[in-house]
Amino acid sequence: MSAAPSQPPATSRAEPPAHAAVNLWTTIGAGLREIWAHKFRSLLTMLGIILGVSSLVAMSALVKGMEKGAKEALVAIGGLEKVRVEPQNVPPEQLHLLDQAVGITMNDVYALEAGASLVTRVSPEMRVPATVSANGKRFRPFICNGVWPVALEMSEHVIAHGRMFNELDDEMARSVCVIGTATRDELWGAPEDVGREIIPLGETLYINGVPFTVIGMFPHYESEQDRKARELALAQAAAAGTQAGPARDRGRGRRGNFIFWLKNATIYMPLNTAWMKFRSGMSLAEPGRWGSPGTPATGVITADPRLSNLELKVASVDVLSDALQQIRNILMSTHKGIEDFNFRTQEDWAENINLFIRNARMSGGLIAAISLLVGGIGIMNIMLASISERVREIGIRKSVGATTGDIFVQILVESVVIAVLGGLVGLVTSFGLVQLIGGFSPTDNTPIITAPAMLLAFSFSVVVGILAGILPAVKAARLNPIQALRYE
């Protein structure tokens, strides 16, 4: 009689497992009630999570903003396919060949055009250290180069007004030039200052005293951020009515991102013009350093044939290293094995950007992780304390039929609810934080809050809630109901 009847009740207990789902909402409700009952304590507990989540989101927004700014700038200066060949000092072991080192010349240009299959464009550049003047004003442009028309595509320039000089202009060494808006701003006045846009086509510009005719002008290059800010200011000015005019927004606002300012402070002239007007006669000072094949080294009027550098465009980034090898081989032969040149690729720069971003991400992640850890410990601490306060409650719940699993889930849910609330508040806070940082940030790389970052941060807060709740939940679930009920 005592052994046999142990079976039937199994049927009467067949249902309980089904209640898990119904129970969860009740449990979450109980958790919220518990948190609400200790508002201040709960808020303090959440602080760690709030900080962790908001710093994680803000950090990632910051890095994202920098990344975007850097990439924009990279595209603005010609992209990753660009390779620059620059002269360098002859290496020590080749010093005895110094007088045979000719530097970078048009020979290299023709050889590369003929032989380097992986190079799609070759753009020779002859730098002219220049002071320009016009309209009674003077200006030192950042770039004043003699170039081929191909320089336009090479450096991601477009012509907004007038035209680019062509092969004929180059052939005839005409005194024409194309300018960027910064040159225009300095010599004829910026639109912000004069209230209208001046397009100085046909005007005369003196480069180191030599008169040139302006035949074309680039558009105003700026970062997306600057453009938005400028358009906003414009719209506001329009809304305000009259005040659309001069003396507004000087300095940083107009110059904007440095990279873009440099690009705007450009003057291009035909390569031959630069050579004829600014290089002739300079060679007399240094006999023996020139006299490369093809360039007559005789006569009174001799011109330094050396280029300042070459800009090359490679077929694609994927073949960059092969292309560099090819370029090197060709240049080694034209330079008779003398290594008086070197390469600069944007890849180094891109690499640096990536490295920087990785580091920023890592340190940001570390800060956020530490905050979340501290937040988790805070939650665990409070949950443990609250369990000692609630021994009786747990005993009562067990006496009316709560299983150890029910108690475990209850405490775990409470912990997760605290963490989730903290996470949500943290997400809201992160927007404020980003605003704050954006205000201080000297760059134009406005932080960008992304959905994945928010999701990641939020998921972390949930995980922290779960991890922090496990120990207290186990402790609570293990409480002996009798001991708990004796508590008085």
Added chain:
Amino acid sequence: MALVELRGVSKIYHLGGEEIRALDNVSLDIEPGEFISIIGPSGSGKSTLMHILGCLDTPTRGTITLDGVMVQDASPRQLAAMRNRKIGFVFQFFNLLPKLNVVQNVELPMIYSGVSGRERREKAMAALEAVDLVNRAKHRPSQLSGGQQQRAAIARALVNSPRIVFADEPTGNLDSHTGEAILGLFRRLSTEGRTIVLVTHDPEIAAVTPRRIEIRDGRIAQHVDLTLAGLDRPPRPGFVAEPGTAAPPAS
């Protein structure tokens, strides 16, 4: 078949090498519908016995069968289910959850048996109706008198229609007048067919039940069963005449 069968149950605590026999070889049968009191001085083992009967605790030795389930072999999960569905508890200190209102307290056992929200509320209100506490349903326990709190606790104990209700000193914290009312409530529940075990140290309270079991130092010292003499109900087969000599019940 008896609702509860206790056979040679002992509960032994060890405190610093010393052996404390809170219960010593107790055998006992409880039939469905009985109204029993367990009486004895403080520290005699009444609560320990009630905890074992109520599946809150397990005996060190002996066997206990409750509604056909062998409790000493049951898993913690099964024990929780038993407490939830077959057993109701009423305590001296009411043991209501202070942060819940009265009706939420009464709903508590049903949360753990997976009753849906609406049905839960309906049943809880019905249970409050039975103890005449409907008008206090939304009050917090701290806003109620002791007697009202105990009535809420009784409603909670009854709400899942348990097979047996255990009350440990239910009047111990009430004034005599209120205590009377609570006892009256138990008596009424008994006449409605509930099985009730009343634990008390007070002979006057024990006097209301037809069957009394007196405990001393963990043993059954005296067993009075008025029902045997035909004063209450028909005789039952599971009667135990003397402490320690449990006659096996006829099946």
